[in-house]
Amino acid sequence: MASSMRSLFSDHSRYVESFRRFLSHSTEHQCMQEFMDKKLPGIIARIGDVKSEIKILSIGGGAGEIDLQILSKVQVQFPGVHINNEVVEPSAEQITKYKELVAKTSNLENIKFAWHKETSSEYQNRVMEKKVLQKWDFIHMIQMLYYVKDISATLKFFHGLLATNAKMLIILVSGTSGWDKLWRKYGSRLPQNDLCQYITSSDLTEMLDGLGIKYECYDLLSTMDISDCFLDGNENGDLLLDFLTETCNFTTTAPPDLKAELMKDLQEPEFSIRKEGKILFNNNLSFIVIEA
């Protein structure tokens, strides 16, 4: 690895911008919306049975867009029932955005929100000091387990917090996605950092099997339009390439042979398809539903 390559996580504002470009050039959130519309109602059908309040724990809730979709489905399923929604999120910026979104969204009257500026392991350490552990009716971890150090211990801990009839939803990139191929082939040649792990749903289901935790896994198709990555000097393409490689300024700092090989691979069928003149990277997502 050339010494000039550095992790995208070392430049927070560039990371946030490249993530924003990823969201606007992928069907990531549309894919999640489809799952929330079609599958979630069945999954949460019994979480609030005979309960006066439904307790929801969001781990890594980000700016809250997906969290609010989940909450609206719970409201429909359990009309009028009070909801307590707590968010564990280490980024102050994300919490501010989440609060702004809540402030401008209507129909949230029966929902109480609380935000904890901490990581999942800080949350774990904090609540472990209490005598009685709070149980939850729905826990979700959406596109965030990459940032957790001991994933297996985290799964075990949060699984133990599920109340009767409760469910846990984890969303990660699928083991069939282009990410899996990219990380396997190039992971060791891209900047290493201890903030993010290359894991897919295949790794996660293996861990759940090892822990003896039952789950169901649904895969949905999603794509990321990476056409701009192949246009020289295109700012959007450069940011998308940074997101793909988790490298800050990949285009200008990657060794030429690595760049040439990766750019060629990104156009291969294991990574992407060509449709209507666009190059669409395989961003398939897995939705893993865990029972109490």
Ligand SMILES: C[S@@+](CC[C@H](N)C(=O)[O-])C[C@H]1O[C@@H](n2cnc3c(N)ncnc32)[C@H](O)[C@@H]1O
């Ligand atoms: C890719 S974003 C996903 C946000 C949101 N769930 C979504 O899908 O739009 C990952 C989020 O996890 C948060 N995060 C990172 N490390 C975390 C940790 N150790 N515990 C909890 N959240 C974490 C980040 O701050 C970020 O908001």
